[in-house]
Structures are given as structure tokens and as C-alpha cells.
């Protein structure tokens with residue numbers, strides 16, 4: 621039987637660590653070729669450790685050991701020149717992009733009346749506008765081939781309110797709007813668009829938030845109060861498994877919808 625992943629190409633943003641890295645490796649294990657984009661440096665906001673060039677190189681090496689090629693790109697999703705160069709280089713090398721995982725994101729706490737404009741703009745520009753900045757450059761390639769899947773990594777904060785995270789929640793609800801609208805625009809081209817909504821995930825983001833807040837990673841996870849299943853958080857690999865499924869042909873009639881991986885949290 622033909623392997624559906626053979627020849628396929630996934631562009632993953634925020635790929636150097638956390639859920640992006642786990643998803644890149646999970647797709648690579650299926651045989652998918654990878655373009656791994658990450659800002660690969662720490663930004664003044666949110667201030668915790670983001671990806672690094674070394675982390676991107678490590679991912680590329682691990683993919684190669686799995687027998688698939690991985691192109692690492694140090695690029696900020698807010699930078700159109702860098703994003704366009706990434707997309708063009710990926711298509712030049714691999715000939716196509718089948719899967720886009722818009723995953724790059726930041727998080728930080730702040731009461732709405734205390735947030736600075738810098739914080740608001742960084743949050744919305746990276747988490748929401750960044751997804752569009754990348755997708756608009758990838759879409760024409762998918763449309764030309766009449767095939768593709770775009771996955772937007774939102775959050776449980778994209779389906780509920782969260783105190784001290786209004787700017788984060790706004791960016792994540794925004795991704796639902798993008799998902800549904802792009803699904804309408806792209807269905808005639810056989811392109812599916814789905815948003816993912818994980819509960820707290822055990823990643824460097826959670827560690828970074830803990831450091832900023834002077835709390836333990838466990839306390840940060842418990843703030844989102846209340847996974848139904850008895851776990852403080854889920855692992856990046858749990859999200860990666862959902863990414864592989866949603867990107868696969870098994871999910872061929874799933875589009876425009878919200879895929880929740882929340883250990884039951886939103887049931888409360």
C-alpha cells in the first residue's frame with residue numbers, strides 16, 4: 621500500500637522547541653520532509669527563553685537520523701522578507717508544501733488595565749498576525765496544487781476567557797476566526813484548515829512563564845484550573861499526535877473546526 625506521507629512536506633513555525641519540535645519529529649517519523657522555522661532568539665517580550673539556532677540544528681540532525689531532510693530557518697513570523705525567503709527556499713528545495721503548522725507563539729501574564737502597548741502588540745503580532753503572515757505566502761503554493769492542510773495552534777484560551785491573559789486569549793480566539801474564514805476561502809482548492817486547542821502543555825513556554833512569575837511549572841499549569849483527567853499538563857507529544865492525525869488523509873473531511881486536546885478541561 622502506498623505511504624500517504626511519501627514526498628509530503630510540512631512547514632512548521634516555532635519548531636525549535638516544545639510542541640513545534642515534537643510535531644516536526646512526529647511528522648518526520650511518518651516520512652514527511654520538514655521545513656523548520658523559528659525566531660531562534662530570545663525576544664525582549666515575553667523575556668523567557670525561546671528557541672535557539674542550536675535547537676534548530678539539533679532538530680534538523682534528528683530528522684536526518686530518521687531518514688528525512690529538514691531545512692532549518694531562523695526567521696521571525698512578523699518579518700515578511702524572512703517568511704517569504706523561507707517559503708521560497710522550501711518550495712525550491714522540496715517542490716511543494718502540503719502541511720503548514722502555524723504554531724509559533726508567546727505567552728505572558730498581565731491584567732488588562734496594566735498591559736503595555738508593547739505587550740499587546742507583540743502578543744497579537746506574533747500569535748495572530750504571524751499566522752496570517754506565513755499562511756498568505758504558503759496558500760498560493762497549496763492552491764496551485766489543489767491540496768493542503770493548515771493547522772493553527774490556538775489554545776483552550778481560544779475557547780474561553782482567562783484572567784491575566786486577555787491579550788493572549790484575544791490572539792487565540794482570533795485564530796479561530798482565521799481558521800473558519802480560511803476554511804471557507806480554501807475549500808474549493810481542497811485545502812483544509814483546523815485549529816488546535818491544547819490545555820497546559822509541558823514545554824519550555826510553561827517553564828518560562830514559571831520563571832517570570834516566580835512559580836513552579838506545576839503551579840502555572842494548575843492556574844488554568846481544571847483538567848478533568850488527573851494530570852497537571854499534557855506533553856508536547858500529545859499535541860504532535862493530534863497534528864499527525866489532522867494532517868493525515870484520515871482527517872480528510874475535517875475542516876473549519878476546532879480540535880480540542882484538553883484532558884477534559886473545557887467540559888467544566
Ligand SMILES: NC(=O)c1ccc[n+]([C@@H]2O[C@H](COP(=O)([O-])OP(=O)(O)OC[C@H]3O[C@@H](n4cnc5c(N)ncnc54)[C@H](O)[C@@H]3O)[C@@H](O)[C@H]2O)c1
Nearest residue numbers: 634638639659670671696697724725775820821823824825
Ligand atoms: N505550553 C502551553 O501550555 C500551551 C498550551 C496551549 C497552546 N499553546 C500554544 O502552542 C504553541 C507552541 O507553544 P509551546 O508550548 O511549544 O511554546 P515554546 O515556547 O516551548 O515554543 C514556541 C516556539 O515558538 C518560537 N517563536 C516565538 N516567537 C516567534 C516568532 N516571532 N517567530 C518565529 N518563532 C517564534 C519560539 O522560539 C519557540 O521555539 C504556541 O502558539 C502556544 O501559545 C501552548
